[in-house]
Amino acid sequence: MASHLHGPCDRGEVQAAPRPETGLSPTRKRWVLAATVLGSSLTFIDGSALGVALPSIQRDLQAGTAAVQWVSNAYLLTLGALVLIGGAAGDRFGRRRVFLIGVVVFALASAACGLAPTVELLIAGRALQGLGAALLTPGALAVIGASFPPEERGRAFGTWAGAGALFGMVGPLIGGWLADHADWRLIFWINLPLAVLTVIVTWRVVPESRDETAKGLDGLGAVLAMAGLAGVTWALTVAPDLGWRDLRVLAAGVGGMALMAGFVIAEAQQRHPMMPLGLFRSPVFSGVNLLTLLLYFALSGAMFFLPFDLIRVQGFSATLAGAAMLPFAVVMGLFSGLAGRLADRFGARLSLGLGPILAGLGLALLAWPAPGAGYVDGPLAGMTVLAIGMTLAVGPLTAAVMGAVEPGHAGVASGVNNAVARVAGLLAVALLGVVLSAVFVSGTGDPQARALLGEVMAGGADLPPEAIDAFHAAFRAVMLACAAGAVLAGVIGALTAPGPARPSPTP
Missing domain, CATH: 4.10.860 (DNA Excision Repair, Uvrb; Chain A)
Known part of the structure; x- marks a missing residue:
């Protein structure tokens, strides 16, 4: 699920853009914003819907544990490694052009994923999707920055982010319903009509723009x-x-x-x-990026493994597992603005210290329910507390990152922070998969335990109760590791994030 979240510093990338050279009419600006929302919906819906469908994908394609991890990792790998160069390509070759290329690549990759007869080909398609997203996502933010003057960017970004929150709410429900009642492949096919509509609107209303001073890639x-x-x-x-x-x-x-x-x-x-090392001379910038790495490591790892436990251990349908994600999207969508105002008043240090610690508490609560728990006594409390913690933390990240560097470096600093968040998700799925496997193997004592783990995650028939119990114990270890990472992020935030701004002395 976490792969669909917009980056913690997306707002910073928009705000750091230079003032547009020519003004657009209000009507045309609304259409430009609609084009960026439509394009970004490809990644928001696909990412949020796919998480709860992974157990069905693993079962249908008879994929092993490592292979299903790579269904997520292939996307995060190309996205995390290339997102910075994608933003630079838009500045140099044209923001509209790169945005359109990203949309087309993502759509073609989605078709390849929908047709994939094997997990290996699905992984290849997901890697290509990540390439498209590495062009599409910074392209959408660059188009907003190039089309709106600074005084209008806050509202424009708020609309774009609000649409992302809406897609984050409906995506897991769509993915779960398709996995239960239709075919998970339709998750990928949804992207094609959206992509066609995005291309048409973008081609007609978005003006081309570029940075004439942009250097080589x-x-x-x-x-x-x-x-x-x-x-x-x-x-x-x-x-x-x-x-x-x-x-x-x-x-x-x-x-x-x-x-x-x-x-x-x-x-x-x-x-x-693409990642100027001089930025890390700032203790605040280094600390906030380390916080981002740990916090998004915890969030991404937890959201990858949670659907498997809900479906295989708790007995949820994929649709109900998708519904379990709703508190996260609702709380973040409704209260992000309030969290930003609190950070403005009390400083980023309080929010970046308290927020990750609350998120860690929420992750620990997600590890608590025993097998067979329902929705209310199961994931509801943990998901709600996690959402409150993330809402407190994510907003102030932008201000902390942009305030830690010179104004001329704010855009690239925001991009680096976004890339760190994506790489954190990649490392989380890989490292926590090792934790899951080690605890499961230790708990079963079966020489074929690794293969048995794959059967549990895929929903194999006639599994011994001991295997289900061992998986749940392994899942709890993963969630507690995520909780520890989030709490450590909060400690780092409390030590390194800037405090409340001091009023200027009166003359």
Whole structure:
């Protein structure tokens, strides 16, 4: 589910855009905003709907545990590694052009996913979807920034984000209903008519814009980041099957870390790096990005594994599992503005300290219900507390990130923070999959426990009760690890985030 959330600093990317050179009529600006909402709906609906359908996908495609992790990871890998270069490409080659290319690529990838006869081809399609999203998402924000003057951007972004919250509410319900009553493949086919409508509206009403001072793209950095993350993630997901001493696992893990080190070296030497390392000289910027990494690690990992427990252990239908996500979207959609005003009054430190700790409490509550719990005595309390914590934390992140750097670097700083959030989701699914497997294997003592774990997640028939209990224990360990990560994020926020602004002394 977390893959559908807009980045924590999307507002910052919009606000940091230069003032448009030419003004548009109010009617045309409304149509421009409609085009960005339609395009972004592809990622919002697809991401939120797919989470609750993963158990059905695993069952229908007879996918193993590592393979179903890669259905999520392939998307997060290409999105996280390429989202920064996607934003830079829009500035250089035209924001409307890159936005349209992203929409078309995402739509074609969705068709490939809908037709995929095997999990391997589905994973390839999901990687291509991530590429499309890496162009589409920053493209939509760039179009808003290039079309609205600074005094109108807050309202325009609020409309765009509100639409995202709405799609976040209906997406899990759509995905669950399709998984229960129709075919999960329709989740991908929904994207095609939306994409066609987006292309038509964008082509007719969105003016082209670019930054004439934009420099070259950091292709080397993008390749090193994607290859390094791929190596580390692949090693983590297959190690429970192949063993940690397997030469392929060791080569992928060590090679991936070496490539990530190469990425850092390259960014220090590039003339126009996609992630300027100088930004991290600011203790506030470094601290808030570490907070983002831990908080979105916790959120993404929890939302990936939660549907499996709700459906396989608690006995929820996919539709009811989707409904369990509703408090999250409702609370964030209704109270984000209030959370922002509280942060303005009391400072980001309070919100970035308290919010993640509350989110950690919510995650711990999600681990609490025993097998067979219902909706009210099951996920409701945990999901609500998690939503309150995330609502308190996400809004102030933008102000903290943008305030930690010079005004001219606010846009790239916001982009870096968004990329950190996406990479956190990638690492969460891989690392927490190791935790899930280790606890499950320890709890069963079965020499074929890894294969049995795949059967439990896929909903195999005639599973022994001991296997279900072992999965629930493993799920609880994962959720408590997520809770610990969120609480640690809160501690870092309390130590590094800026406090309330001091009033200027009167002359």
